[in-house]
Structures are given as C-alpha cells and as structure tokens.
Amino acid sequence: MSTSEVPPGTRLLVVDDEPAILDVLVTSLEFLGYEVGQAATGLAALTAVREHAPHLVLLDVMLPDIDGFEVVRRLRQAGATMPVIFLTARESGRDIVGGLDLGADDYITKPFRLAEVAARVRAVLRRGERQPEQGLLVCADVEMNTQTYEVRRAGVPVDLSPTEYKLLRHLLLNRNRVLTHEQLLEHIWDFGGADHGVLKTYISYLRRKLDALGPGLIETRRGVGYILRDRGTV
Structure with missing residues (x-):
C-alpha cells in the first residue's frame, strides 16, 4: 500500500508491551502515511483513546495490567465505536469468538507479516467507511x-x-x-x-x-x- 492511499489525518493507536513489536509496527505504519500513537499497557491505551480519538486501534491481548479483552469491554461500555484489531499469540477458537463478540473487528495472530497487518488495517478502515443502510x-x-x-x-x-x-x-x-x-x-x-x-x-x-x-x-x-x-x- 502506498502512502497516497491513506487519507490524511488517519490516526492509529498501537498497543503492545513488547518494545520490539511496538517499534516495528509504529515505524511501518508511519511509513505508510498513518499518524500513529502508542501505548504499552491497557490503562495507557484507554487514556490514549480518550485524548487522541484514533480511527483504529491495534491491540495486543496479553498486557501487563488489564488484558486487551478488558480494554475493548471498557471502550464499548464507554460508547467508543472505533474499530479494534487484536494482535495476539492466543489463537484458540474460544479466544477468537470471545474477542469478536466483545466488539473487535479483526484478529491477527503472532507471528504476523507486516504486509498482512497493513492489509487488515486497510480493509477494516474501508469497511468502516461504508454508509449504513437507511431506515x-x-x-x-x-x-x-x-x-x-x-x-x-x-x-x-x-x-x-x-x-x-x-x-x-x-x-x-x-x-x-x-x-x-x-x-x-x-x-x-x-x-x-x-x-x-x-x-x-x-x-x-x-x-x-x-x-x-x-x-x-x-x-x-x-x-x-x-x-x-x-x-x-x-
């Protein structure tokens, strides 16, 4: 995906407690043209959402304070509607269904390819642009x-x-x-x-x-x- 395909001002939030993963994701997504914030804990992610209103959140499930499932639960309870993509090594069917049922939009298992992450981000953002049916x-x-x-x-x-x-x-x-x-x-x-x-x-x-x-x-x-x-x- 070229940077020209990213609408100006599109903000992402990447949440992961592994510095190496966080750095490569932020760097790669910024290169594609996104504005990218970052957080290493669930509570920091909730604060970042309130302060910066990202258009999409890439969220690790295993975090040092509250897990990603709880982050999504709190976001949805607070009325936040931005799409969320889970990034996690947990790939059981129960985890996938549980995450999607909480209101997540996608689920990417580790290890992942950066091209796959970029494609999923693009697809979920594009899906969010579809106008709802009337009536x-x-x-x-x-x-x-x-x-x-x-x-x-x-x-x-x-x-x-x-x-x-x-x-x-x-x-x-x-x-x-x-x-x-x-x-x-x-x-x-x-x-x-x-x-x-x-x-x-x-x-x-x-x-x-x-x-x-x-x-x-x-x-x-x-x-x-x-x-x-x-x-x-x-």
Whole structure:
C-alpha cells in the first residue's frame, strides 16, 4: 500500500508491551502515511483513546495490567465505536469468538507479516467507511432499525452482540437469497480472524435468539452457506 492511499489525518493507536513489536509496527505504519500513537499497557491505551480519538486501534491481548479483552469491554461500555484489531499469540477458537463478540473487528495472530497487518488495517478502515443502510430492514416479523441499532422480533427486543448484529444485517439485506460462507466471511470479517467454524458458531447464536421468539428463519444450504427466508415466500 502506498502512502497516497491513506487519507490524511488517519490516526492509529498501537498497543503492545513488547518494545520490539511496538517499534516495528509504529515505524511501518508511519511509513505508510498513518499518524500513529502508542501505548504499552491497557490503562495507557484507554487514556490514549480518550485524548487522541484514533480511527483504529491495534491491540495486543496479553498486557501487563488489564488484558486487551478488558480494554475493548471498557471502550464499548464507554460508547467508543472505533474499530479494534487484536494482535495476539492466543489463537484458540474460544479466544477468537470471545474477542469478536466483545466488539473487535479483526484478529491477527503472532507471528504476523507486516504486509498482512497493513492489509487488515486497510480493509477494516474501508469497511468502516461504508454508509449504513437507511431506515428499517424487515424479514417476516424480524425488524432492524439501522439508525438506532434496535432489533425486534414480533415486537420483542432482541439483544445482539456487535458481530451478531452485523451478521443479521447482511442476511436481512439479502433476504431470500443464499449467501455463501465466503461471502459472509468477507463481509463480516474481511476474511480476518474467522473461519467457517466461527461463522457456524455465530449463526447458531443468532438462531438461538431469533428462534426463541418464533419459527426458524435462517436455513442452511449444506456445503454452500445460509439464507434468511421470509416464511411468506416460496
């Protein structure tokens, strides 16, 4: 990626307690044209977010005070909406799902290539530039207000995690149309930090919450993907 592709004033925050990793990431991202802040602890990261409002945070999970998961939890509770990419040596499926469920946007495992980090940063920032849909998305008795981020089924509020919300929104936008595993992975995670197993887990979460209030609407197309079917259609 050339520096000309980075919008002027794009601010990143890199959080890692390993000086060598912190230095190479900051240097490389600055070379690409980003304005880059840095922090070595979770509490310092929270302060840096408040003071500098970065457009994206690259966040190590294993930090000396509070871990990266707790940092994201506190950011989201405080209303911070900037995208977060985890950088970590922890690569279990439980950790990946847990991090994404807290509201992280991507998950890169160590060791990583700088080109991969740059590509993931670019993809997540580009995804954030997409304009939200206007108005109400509806399928059968499921309604999503894209302005207030409220989801209801049969008039009953449905509490979704950020990743579940993004997944349902994409299914609603393409209701009655089969979406392949690859299409969902690319749209929700830009192929970063997730695989077919993670997607299957989130589909299961979504089904559990929606199906508790009415007939199942998400159908599996074995070996292909999923479809949100309006039960009034053939």
